[in-house]
Amino acid sequence: MSLWSVVLLFIACDLTPSLQKYIVESKENNEYIAIDLPASIISLNETEVSEEIKATLATIKKMNFIALQITDTNKALFESEKQKVKTILKNPEYKELIKVNNNGTNIVVCYLGKEEAINEVVIFGSDNKKGLAVVRVLGENMNPADIFKISQVINIDSNSTQVKALKGILGGFK
């Protein structure tokens, strides 16, 4: 391996985990709400499904959800945290899919990996009055077309404690 590729490898490794670091740090911050959803909460509607569907489902590993709700005292923290996430997502490793910005509400969707083999999907939403939220779906070679195909047959376990907690938070944002 040439020195150049070692340097590139080092840069790649150095840049990509920063969202991971941000999520870990946010979980330790009391201002944040954090939920980890294991892939096991996604189950299949039908018991008899093809191996292909099972294989697609197996590419999804887990989901992180973190949110910071604006209160009377944390406006400055919100601004600095918003900038932090924006900077992380500016890394060209994150391929941006869609970005929508409307009256102080921003939503960005991006991913890591190749278009047919995605390892990470990140959805970042922020609102200047309500707060911010980051959703990260981790997987291994997730194929969006396949996931789209199976989305009709999957079922999210809405009685699990994680999903209930998530619903509670989302309710609070409205």
Added chain:
Amino acid sequence: MVAAPFFAIAQSSLFDKFEDMNDVSSVIVNKEAFKMLSKFKGSGPEVKEYMDLVQNIESFRVFTTENSAIASQMSVTIDSYLKSSKLTELMRIKDKDANVKIYIRQGKDENHVNELLMFVNDMKNKTNQQAVILSLTGSIDLNKISTLVEPHIPNSGKHLKKQ
């Protein structure tokens, strides 16, 4: 990997500065999203037509503002962009509703363009919109583009179709 940063630069545009402004609404859809969309195969001729259209799109950007100061800033940016780029004017429409300018960069044949830029200002309609910038890059079929442009700039489709 070496090419990645350059690619990222190619994706950004002069208009991106409007994105972070408070009084600007924006929608940015990149090539990867269109590519993914084209894989969610549906059925029917409309889906097929839509897929043909979006497959070769590199980027789609729309910036809308209700703020007249930003609208004039947009106008200045458009002018300076036109000076530095190789765009030619396709048409200019001034009527009671708005002032619409459309610019293109010629593509592989007379029906295709590699870039389409629309700028609408002096808008007098029910919404409070002052100005809209719509920028499309990639290989675009002029006969089909109205499907994408129409929702953002009403009545623009009929002008484009006249071509």
